[in-house]
Amino acid sequence: MTSKAKALKNALSGIDVAFDDESLFNASVDNSRYSFKPLAVIKIKKSEEIGAALKAVSGLEIxxxxxxxGSGCCAGALPFEGGAVLDLSALNFIEIDKVSWTAHVGAGAINSRIDALANEAGLAYPPDPSSKNYSTIGGNIACNAGGLRAAKYGATRDYVMALKVYTAEGRELNLSRPLKKFASGLNLKDLFIGSEGTLxxxxxxxxxxxxxxxxxxTALAYFADDCAAFNCAAKILSANLMPSVMEFMDADSVECAAKFSNAPAKKSAMLLLELDGSASEVEQSSKLLGEIFSGLSESFDFAESPEGAEKLWAMRRACSPAMFLLNNTKINQDIVLPILKTPEFFWFFKALGEKYGLKTASFGHAADGNYHIHFMYDGSDAAQKAAAQEAMHEAILKAVELGGAVSGEHGLGILKAKYLPVQNGESEAAFMRSIKKLFDPKGILNPRVMFDPADLSGRSPLQNLKLPWDAK
Ligand SMILES: Cc1cc2nc3c(=O)[nH]c(=O)nc-3n(C[C@H](O)[C@H](O)[C@H](O)COP(=O)(O)OP(=O)(O)OC[C@H]3O[C@@H](n4cnc5c(N)ncnc54)[C@H](O)[C@@H]3O)c2cc1C
Known part of the structure; x- marks a missing residue:
């Protein structure tokens, strides 16, 4: 054990700290698949331990x-500088209040568990990232996670009423109140939503x-090409239909997903929708949607049962693993586009693929303009890797130029920190850095995340790493 690790162990007496290889490795990776080994993993069980641990760690300047x-996609939870990891996953209590329609939860509570317990009371917690069975509410709030139903219900930010937080030096702050309304003071709670653990x-x-x-x-429709699907999505939104889900898959993703699932060959773009509400609302919206699909799609289908709905979801569920049929490695981003600029962006994106000789695949949330765009390349070919990185850089700049955003839900983390001034401009980024300094004067919390880009040259994601959500 190093002298730093020994000092940490002594300073954290009474708190569970792990130094074994398995704990250190598990805390070294997230869904970015990069790995940076920590000094120790501090396993928090009670809120008060956070304050004590942070006081000790900041005293030692670790x-x-x-x-x-650990389901984040941008290495935001990873100890790039080899410090300690504060693991919140065991702080996972959930209390549902049926009268005020609120939930009081520990940061480690799993997203889908909160919804399941709310459902037992006839209520629901709508933000539903696809990682909902693995991601915690603390991570969801830190990244302002969105989900499939964000189209109608919004993202995590729309559901956070109040927070208990600890600053880098271990000071407890209670931000806002779980009340329907109040009007006093500045709204510091919202600063923490989307702050990716930096404050x-x-x-x-x-x-x-x-x-x-x-x-x-649930309903599914196929279209002659990507543009026809985008036009239909715009028509649905302008008809004042607000589906709870409106997922787009481009023709390349559909082709891969069909092959991957041993379904009949298909190369059409796809929209998958879910309507929700009262029975009469859903009936009325289905009728209108059917009329729109009849005019604009190649074919469409409505599910008549939960099993039928599951069948319609099969293509969408297959699209992530299926794209590896195009090549063995992917570079991806979750850009956001103004809805009316979507066709223009994807025309540019496909042209980039041709320019750099790379296969592309895209899918995403058509009602909020948030798309997961991918260039596929051979990971063992350095020239292809460089081309994919350059192509993605151009794609991100184009999304921003069109009035869009670098990230809709994954955040910047360590991997995309260089895009903060690109998206927000130098002046706004400078204000943000000043706020970071106010909450974390020593700069010890989540170093290199969002504000201070790290040099990742020479570092690559781990190959053949199996993470819990990879199981298919
Ligand atoms: C298969 C898959 C599907 C996904 N689908 C979606 C999706 O549909 N929508 C979406 O938004 N995201 C999605 N993601 C990304 C990811 O799940 C989300 O970003 C999620 O919110 C991360 O939660 P986590 O608990 O795993 O956070 P982690 O990965 O542990 O951390 C993510 C960031 O949050 C910070 N953080 C974590 N906990 C706290 C805390 N208590 N206090 C302060 N900071 C904290 C970390 O430091 C880090 O910067 C997906 C990921 C996977 C693997």
């Missing part, structure tokens, strides 16, 4: 990275719940 479920550690949250929808109906 950098500290905050971790929930402080979220210990507890009070969340807004809604009434569970009475009824849901």
């Amino acid at each position: 950098p500290i990275s905050v971790r929930g479920g 402080g550690v979220i210990a507890e949250a009070w969340l807004k719940l809604v009434k569970k929808p009475e009824c849901r109906r």
